[in-house]
Amino acid sequence: FREGFASGASKRSLEIVVRVTSACNFACPYCFQDRRGGHMAPEVRAALVRFVERRLVSGRHDHLGVEWFGGEPLLAPDVIDELSAAFMGLAERFGVGYSAMIHTNGYLLDQDMVDFLEARHVDAAIVPIDGMGEAHDATRHLHGGGPTFDRIMGNLRTIQTSMFVN
Numbered sequence: 001f002r003e004g005f006a007s008g009a010s011k012r013s014l015e016i017v018v019r020v021t022s023a024c025n026f027a028c029p030y031c032f033q034d035r036r037g038g039h040m041a042p043e044v045r046a047a048l049v050r051f052v053e054r055r056l057v058s059g060r061h062d063h064l065g066v067e068w069f070g071g072e073p074l075l076a077p078d079v080i081d082e083l084s085a086a087f088m089g090l091a092e093r094f095g096v097g098y099s100a101m102i103h104t105n106g107y108l109l110d111q112d113m114v115d116f117l118e119a120r121h122v123d124a125a126i127v128p129i130d131g132m133g134e135a136h137d138a139t140r141h142l143h144g145g146g147p148t149f150d151r152i153m154g155n156l157r158t159i160q161t162s163m164f165v166n
Contacts, residue, residue: 013063014055014096018048018083020068021076026105027143039076049086056094063097064090068122074108077116084120099123105140106152114161124164127152 023037040048055061066087068080084100091098101124102117109125117125129152130136137147156165 012061013065014052014061015065015067016048016052017067017069020070020073020079020083022071023075024071024105025075025107025142026072026140026148027145028140030139037071040079045079045083045086048083049090052087053090056090056096059094061094061096063099065098066100068100068102068104070103072105072108073102074104074113077113080120081116088121101125105148106155107148109152109155109159111159114159114163118161118163122163124166126166127156 019040021037021039023039024031052064056064064087066083070076073080087100088098098121100120100122102122103126106125106127106129109127128140129149130139133149136149140148142148159165
């Protein structure tokens, strides 16, 4: 995404942002997302795959880029798994490149999750941090008010990955 956008080479790229769930394990007071829960319905997933297929069959695209988003998308790994398989299959079928990235709060981004994401060609993760320690925990806390900073930083320090993590 980054290299293609900067060079202008992604003019033929089909880029989609997929909100797999509205659920979130955080209760950030400034968040505009609806955190009541719910994962993307199966009929919506099927419609999205059909949409991507119609776009790729046109021959106007040489790349499919996916941004996983939520709520907290790592609360819906089953949706990411299903759609990744479908999108990667379509990319292969139509001979286009494929890449994916994820916007995550990082709380669930442990080694098992990184391995899961890498297997689905997720090559970048955006993890927001709102300051250090207590400053972060004051705004990016769990629903019950519990802290998140130490766990997120622990995850980021210990994961072994080739993903670009920002």
